Amino acid sequence: MKNFLTIFMGIRYGHQYALLFMCAFVTQVTCLQAVTSVTYKGITWNFSADRTTGTFANGEPWVIGPVTITGITPNPTQSVDGVQHGSMINPTPNAAQGFDSHPSITPSISYQPSLNVALSLPFTLKVNDVLVSANSQWVYPTYLKTICALTVLGSAPPAGSFRPSIFGTDRTVRWNISQLNWGLLQNYPSVPSTPSKSTIQSQVPPLPWFEWANIWSGNSLQPVDNTADGDKQYGRETAMKFGQVGLWLNTNQPLADKQPIAIQMVQNGLDIYAYVQNGGGFYHDGGHKCGRKLPLVLAALMLNDTALKSIAGNPDIFQEDTQTFTVTQADVGRVVNMDYPGYVTATYVQQDVGIAEWGVRHRWEPFWDNRTWSTGYRSVVGPGMMGPWLAAYLMGAQNVWNHPPAFGYMARYHSIAGDGTTFTAEMYAAYKQNAVPPPTSNAVATPIIVPASGSFDTPQAISISTSTPSATIRYTLNGNTPGTSDIAYTGPISIASTTTIKAIASAAGLTSSAVAQADIAIGAELPSFNPVPGAYGAPQMVALSSSTVGSTIRFTSDGTDPTTTSSIYSGPISVPINTTIKAFAQKSGIASSAVASGSYLIGAVVGSPVWNSVNFTPKSIPFTYGFDMVASGNNIDAVIGLGGISPVAGYSDLACIVRFNSSGRIDVRNAGAYTSAIDYPYAPGVIYSLRLSVDPIAKTYGVTVSANGSIPVVLAQNFQFRTEQAGLATFNNMALIATAGSQTVTNHGVVEVRPSAPKGLRVIGQ
Numbered sequence: 001m002k003n004f005l006t007i008f009m010g011i012r013y014g015h016q017y018a019l020l021f022m023c024a025f026v027t028q029v030t031c032l033q034a035v036t037s038v039t040y041k042g043i044t045w046n047f048s049a050d051r052t053t054g055t056f057a058n059g060e061p062w063v064i065g066p067v068t069i070t071g072i073t074p075n076p077t078q079s080v081d082g083v084q085h086g087s088m089i090n091p092t093p094n095a096a097q098g099f100d101s102h103p104s105i106t107p108s109i110s111y112q113p114s115l116n117v118a119l120s121l122p123f124t125l126k127v128n129d130v131l132v133s134a135n136s137q138w139v140y141p142t143y144l145k146t147i148c149a150l151t152v153l154g155s156a157p158p159a160g161s162f163r164p165s166i167f168g169t170d171r172t173v174r175w176n177i178s179q180l181n182w183g184l185l186q187n188y189p190s191v192p193s194t195p196s197k198s199t200i201q202s203q204v205p206p207l208p209w210f211e212w213a214n215i216w217s218g219n220s221l222q223p224v225d226n227t228a229d230g231d232k233q234y235g236r237e238t239a240m241k242f243g244q245v246g247l248w249l250n251t252n253q254p255l256a257d258k259q260p261i262a263i264q265m266v267q268n269g270l271d272i273y274a275y276v277q278n279g280g281g282f283y284h285d286g287g288h289k290c291g292r293k294l295p296l297v298l299a300a301l302m303l304n305d306t307a308l309k310s311i312a313g314n315p316d317i318f319q320e321d322t323q324t325f326t327v328t329q330a331d332v333g334r335v336v337n338m339d340y341p342g343y344v345t346a347t348y349v350q351q352d353v354g355i356a357e358w359g360v361r362h363r364w365e366p367f368w369d370n371r372t373w374s375t376g377y378r379s380v381v382g383p384g385m386m387g388p389w390l391a392a393y394l395m396g397a398q399n400v401w402n403h404p405p406a407f408g409y410m411a412r413y414h415s416i417a418g419d420g421t422t423f424t425a426e427m428y429a430a431y432k433q434n435a436v437p438p439p440t441s442n443a444v445a446t447p448i449i450v451p452a453s454g455s456f457d458t459p460q461a462i463s464i465s466t467s468t469p470s471a472t473i474r475y476t477l478n479g480n481t482p483g484t485s486d487i488a489y490t491g492p493i494s495i496a497s498t499t500t501i502k503a504i505a506s507a508a509g510l511t512s513s514a515v516a517q518a519d520i521a522i523g524a525e526l527p528s529f530n531p532v533p534g535a536y537g538a539p540q541m542v543a544l545s546s547s548t549v550g551s552t553i554r555f556t557s558d559g560t561d562p563t564t565t566s567s568i569y570s571g572p573i574s575v576p577i578n579t580t581i582k583a584f585a586q587k588s589g590i591a592s593s594a595v596a597s598g599s600y601l602i603g604a605v606v607g608s609p610v611w612n613s614v615n616f617t618p619k620s621i622p623f624t625y626g627f628d629m630v631a632s633g634n635n636i637d638a639v640i641g642l643g644g645i646s647p648v649a650g651y652s653d654l655a656c657i658v659r660f661n662s663s664g665r666i667d668v669r670n671a672g673a674y675t676s677a678i679d680y681p682y683a684p685g686v687i688y689s690l691r692l693s694v695d696p697i698a699k700t701y702g703v704t705v706s707a708n709g710s711i712p713v714v715l716a717q718n719f720q721f722r723t724e725q726a727g728l729a730t731f732n733n734m735a736l737i738a739t740a741g742s743q744t745v746t747n748h749g750v751v752e753v754r755p756s757a758p759k760g761l762r763v764i765g766q
Contacts, residue, residue: 034050034051034052034053034673034674035047035050035051035053036049036050036051037071038053038061038063038150040060040061040148040150041135041146041148041205041207041225042074042135042145042146042148043072043073043074043133043135043146043148044071044072044073045069045071045072045131045133045150046069046070046071046072046073047063047067047068047069047070048067048068048069048070048122048739049068049637049651049739050651050673050674051063051064051065051067051662052064052156052661052662052663052674054156054157056151056157056161056162056163056267057160057161057162057163057176057177057263057267058162058163058206058260058263058264058267059206060148060149060151060163060206060207060208061150061151062150062151062152062153062156062157062163063150063151063152063153064152064153064154064155064156064661064662064663065125065126065127065129065152065153065154065662065740066124066125066126066127066152066637066662066739066740067124067125067152068122068123068124068125068739069121069122069123069124069125069131070121070122071121072085072087072118072121072133074135074136075118075121076116076118076119079136081102082100082101082102083100083101083111083113083116083119084100084101084102084134084136084143085100085118085133085134085135085136086098086099086100086111086115086116086118086119086133086134086136087099087116087117087118087131087132087133087134088115088116088117088131088132089117089123089125089129089130089131089132090129090130090167090168090169091115091132091166091167092167092168092278092279093167093211093212093213093275093278093279093280094109094212094213094214094279094280094281095108095109096108096109096110096111096112096115097109097110097111097112097115097212097221098111098112098113098114098115098116098117098118099111099116099132099134099136099144099147099221100134100136100143100144100221102136102143102220103143103217103220103221104217104220105212105213105215105217105218105220105221106213106215106217109212109213109218117131118133125150125152126152127152127153127154127635127662128152128153128154128169128171129152129171130149130150130151130152130164130165130166130171131149131150131152132147132148132149132166132208133147133148133149133150134146134147134223135147135148135223137224141219141220141232141233141234142219142220142221142222142223142224142233143220143221144221144222144223144224145223145224145225146207146223146224146225146226147207147208147210147223147226148207148208149163149166149208151163151164151166151171152171153171153173154635154662154663154664155635155663155664156663157173158173158176160176160177160178161173161175161176161177162174162175162176162177162263162266162267162270163208163267163270164274165270165271165274165277165278166208166210166271166274167274167275167277167278167280168274168277168278175266175270175299175303175305177263179303179304180262180263180266180302180303181301181302181303181304182255182258182259182262182302184301184302184395184396185249185250185255185258185262185302185395186250186251186394186395186436187250187251187252188250188251188252188394188427188430188431189251189252189430190251190252190253191251191423191426191427191430192426193421193422193423193426194248194251194423195244195248195423197253197257197261200244200245200248200261201260201261202228203228203241203242203244203245204228204245204261204264204265204268205225205226205228205264206264206267207223207225207226208226208267208271209226209227209267209268209271209272209275209295210222210223210226210227210271211272211275211280211292214280214281214282214283214289215283215285215288216283216285216286216288216289219233219234219288220233228241229241234287234288235287235288235289235290235291235292235319235381235384236287236290236291236380236381236383236384237291237384238290238291238292238384239290239291239294239320239381239384239385239387239388240291240383240384240387240420240421241291242265242268242291242292242294242295242387242388242391243291243294243384243385243386243387243388243389243390243391243420243421243424244387244421244423244424245261245265246265246294246298246387246388246391246392246395247387247390247391247394247423247424247427248261249261249262249265249298249391250391250394250395251427262298262302265295265298265299266295266298266299266302266303268295269294269295269296269297269298269299269300269308269312270296270299270308272292272293272295272296273296273299273307273308273311273312276311276317277311281317282317282318282319283319284319284322284323284360284361284362284363284364285319285360285361286360286376286377286380286381287377287380287381287384288319289319290318290319290320290323290381290384290385291320291384291385291388292318292319293312293318293320293321293388293401294388294391294392296308296311296312297312297392297397297400297401298397299312300312300313300400301395301397301400309400312400312401312402313399313400313401313402313403314402315402315403316363320385320388320389320403320406321363321403321405321406322361322362322363322364323358323359323360323361323362323363323381324356324357324358324359324362324403324405324406324408324409325356325357325358325359325362325363325405326354326355326356326357326404326405326408327348327352327353327354327355327356327357328353329353331348331352331353331369332347332348332349332350332352332353333347333348333349334347334348334366335347335367336348336367336368336369336370336371344372344374345370345372346370346371346372347371348369348371349371352371355408355412356404356405356406356407356408356409356411356412357369357371357405357409358378358381358382358409358413360375360376360377360378373416373417379417382413382417382420383417383418383419383420383421384420385410385420386410386413386414386419386420386421386424386428387420387421387423387424389406389407389409389410390410390419390424390427390428390432392407393407393410393432393435394427394431394432394435394436395436396435396436396437396438397438398438399438414428414432442509442510442511443510443511443512443513443514444466444468444471444505444506444507444510444511444512444513445466445467445468445471445505445513446466446505446513446514446515446516447464447465447466447473447503447504447505447513447516448464448465448466448516449462449463449464449501449503449516449517449518450462450463450464450465451518451520452518453517453518453519453520454520454521455521455523455525456520456521456522457522457523457524457525457547457548457549457551457587457590458522458590459494459495459496459522460494460495460520460522461492461493461494461495462492462493462494462495462501462518462520463491463492463493464489464493464501464503464516466505466513468505468507468510468513469507470507470508471505471506471507471510471513472488472505472506472507473488473489473503473504473505474486474487474488474489474503474504474505474506475487475489475493475501475502475503475504476501476502476503477493477495477499477500477501478500479500479502480502481502481504481515482502482503482504482515484506489503495520495522496522496589496590497522497590497591498520498521498522498523498591499519499520499522500517500518500519500520501517501518501519501520502515502516502517503515503516503517504516522590522591523590523591523592523593524546524548524551524584524585524586524587524590524591524592524593525546525547525548525551525585525593526546526584526585526593526594526596527544527545527546527553527555527569527583527584527585527593527596528544528545528546528596529542529543529544529581529596529598530542530543530544530545532598532632532684532685533581533597533598533599533600533630533684533685536600536601536602536604536606536744538602539574539575539576539577539602540575540600540602541572541573541574541575542572542573542575542581542598542600543571543572543573544569544573544581544583546585546593548585548587548590548593550587551585551586551587551593552568552569552585552586552587553568553569553583553584553585553586554566554567554568554569554583554584554586555567555569555573555581555582555583556581556582556583557573557575557579557580557581558580559580559582560582561582561595562582562583562584562595564586569583575600575602576602577602578599578600578601578602578687578746579599579600579602580597580598580599580600581597581598581599581600582595582596582597582598583595583596584596597685598685599630599685599686599687599708600685601628601630601687601744601746604628604630604744604745604746605736605744605745605746605748606742606743606744606745607638607640607736607737607738607742607743607744607745608737608738608742609737609738609739610737611647611648611649611650611735611736611737612735612736612737613646613647613648613733613734613735614733614734614735614748615646615732615733616731616732616733616734616749616750617732617750618644618730618731618732619694619696619730619731619732619750619753620696620729620730620731621696621697621753622693622694622695622696622697622753623693623694623731623750623752623753624691624692624693624694624750624751624752624753625642625691625692625694625734625748625749625750625751626689626690626691626692626747626748626749626750626751627640627689627690627734627745627746627747627748627749628687628688628689628690628745628746628747628748629660629687629688629690629743629744629745629746630684630685630686630687630688630743630744631660631682631683631684631686631688631741631742631743632684632738632741632742632743632744633684633741634664634682634683634684635662635663635664635740635741636660636662636738636740636741636742636743637660637661637662637738637739637740637741638659638660638736638737638738638739638740638741638742638743639651639654639657639658639659639660639736639737640657640658640690640734640735640736640743640745641654641655641656641657641658641669641734641735641736642654642655642656642657642692642694642731642733642734642735643655643656643725643728643731643733643735644725644728644729644730644731644732644733645733646732646733647733647735648733648735651722652722652724652725653724653725653735654669654722654725654735655694655701655721655722655725655726655728655731656669656692656694656701656703656719656721656722657669657674657722658690658692658703658715659674660682660743661674662740664681664682665679665680665681665682666680666681666682666688666705666715667680667715668703668715668716668719669719669722670716670719670720671719671720671721671722671723671726672722672723676715676716677714677715677716677717678713678714678715680705680713680715686707686708687707687708687709688705688706688707689705689706689707689709689712689747690703690704690705690706691703691704691705691712691751694731696728696729696730696731697729699720699721699726699727699728700718700719700720700721701716701719701721702714702716702717702718702719703715703716703719734748
């Protein structure tokens with residue numbers, strides 16, 4: 001299906017980055033489309049039905065799921081040699097892969113056909129799945145041209161969201177461009193060799209940063225388009241590329257030019273973080289795996305995120321840290337064994353103590369160290385790493401980088417061998433002495449309250465601590481900000497009722513800490529229902545329970561709110577007809593729970609993955625069809641529609657369709673797309689009464705909805721029949737289907753027939 005998103009995503013990156021950036025900044029609605037396929041950077045995913053799609057901050061696609069994939073282009077069946085163009089769901093690096101049969105990394109990191117889901121079409125992606133697809137090329141050193149990711153979410157992410165991990169199962173959308181501190185990008189005046197914006201832009205394409213294995217042979221699965229490293233897939237080129245980008249971002253370019261490039265650099269950093277979190281690493285081996293740290297440092301700095309900083313500042317992860325160290329007394333005279341032909345091996349001497357040094361595999365194989373400046377790979381790695389080190393240094397990110405020997409070695413390499421590129425050399429000469437100093441803090445560390453905010457069904461012992469030695473902690477239990485006259489913390493605090501705790505720490509000579517807060521709710525847990533509220537084709541026996549041990553549940557089954565004199569629950573409740581049950585839990589000594597409510601519809605037509613059709617007397621003049629509907633969950637994927645084909649075999653057989661979509665909203669089909677006059681969310685257990693006013697003569701219809709008997713709301717007016725049924729003149733069928741979850745329909749049928757107006761007259765409301 002040709003649509004705006006397909007065309008938008010298929011255009012060339014070099015000419016349209018500003019449009020992608022504008023889409024991320026303006027509004028998410030701009031990018032939302034109900035489509036049957038998405039194309040991005042040469043890879044197309046086809047869906048079994050219309051799905052809402054959109055884009056992350058850098059233009060990469062997401063889709064509201066679940067979604068059934070019926071086709072992927074290119075596909076392994078199109079391979080001319082071996083098995084190429086593979087796809088994986090929720091891949092885990094450093095393990096067997098399903099992308100391409102050519103790469104040979106290790107016996108355990110090899111191609112496995114069972115992992116290539118592109119060989120097993122169709123298949124369904126659940127919410128929080130990610131489909132990672134490859135476009136192969138049979139050319140060494142890498143066998144992949146492009147890797148693209150289709151992320152499946154349960155609802156549309158906020159505008160400007162960064163894409164979550166393409167590895168593992170965590171698809172939490174944590175970061176957004178609104179969190180970026182743009183003031184951290186410096187504005188050093190450009191030097192003569194400053195690259196153009198287009199040159200820098202080409203080095204950070206809007207694609208995932210993709211790694212697969214810790215060792216050098218993993219380069220054969222690093223895609224050409226994703227790395228943009230001159231088809232070399234070598235750490236030296238990666239380091240040199242990211243160094244140039246990092247330095248450019250800190251020159252006096254217009255912020256509007258910097259922003260889309262910085263966004264992609266941050267996304268690269270988040271991808272590198274996710275790779276490490278899912279078992280990836282960068283084994284120090286010559287110049288193969290260097291250069292990955294700067295994007296993560298940039299992301300951690302600009303997002304000011306503790307989790308990102310903890311990985312960015314870990315000296316045991318990145319090759320640029322595991323190869324650099326400070327010579328100590330223990331290094332003097334120790335055995336080294338760098339016996340590469342043509343290289344002189346020399347051990348460290350007393351005068352070396354305190355200098356910053358580099359070793360090809362220093363952290364875990366220090367016997368490969370060699371004092372000789374001409375030792376193997378020193379001249380390979382150094383020129384590439386000077387750019388990333390200098391970029392971090394110039395923007396004051398030394399503390400985030402958290403490995404002083406790296407910057408010490410940068411200065412030493414500069415004094416002996418130069419700076420790698422002309423741009424780096426000119427920036428070093430002009431601004432290294434005027435670099436932004438790393439931030440320091442003279443404030444007391446913010447207190448940590450344990451347990452943190454939450455709901456508990458027993459009294460809690462609350463502890464408060466700060467990492468600043470000798471600091472005094474003062475706290476309040478009434479929600480007020482603590483001051484010097486409030487209680488000093490000396491030990492655990494017993495909390496037996498719902499309380500807001502605030503704490504602040506102070507110490508002589510330091511600024512007081514920020515205020516810590518924990519909201520502790522003590523009370524009985526809300527009752528739960530089994531089976532869950534919803535619509536069922538037969539009578540149900542409903543059980544109630546609360547996780548609060550020893551609690552009593554009181555309930556009603558007439559829709560009224562229960563009180564302390566209502567019936568006590570003692571066993572399953574019989575529900576033979578439409579019923580709303582309300583209940584709360586109580587226990588002596590703690591607060592009662594809130595009231596839980598659940599509505600059950602009994603004896604209805606239930607939507608399932610198979611079409612269910614119900615015939616009615618044919619109508620060829622204006623009429624209104626009504627029904628009540630209950631959804632089984634918050635994010636089902638179900639439609640109820642009217643048409644003139646019986647039995648209904650597909651969506652295109654219906655002219656008028658109401659959809660309970662997977663993003664949790666009710667929308668209506670208008671010709672070729674789903675939309676709605678208002679944003680109308682739905683929830684399980686609520687009875688939605690819908691009325692479809694259909695005019696077979698004008699080929700239009702309107703829809704209203706009422707939740708639990710409330711005032712009807714207009715969802716559609718004068719909507720066109722679905723495109724495939726644009727000429728339908730006679731209706732005789734109501735049909736429903738649910739591809740995710742289920743819906744139950746009751747009280748369905750024609751509720752009003754309106755004769756056509758005589759020619760020349762206008763009927764109000766028609």
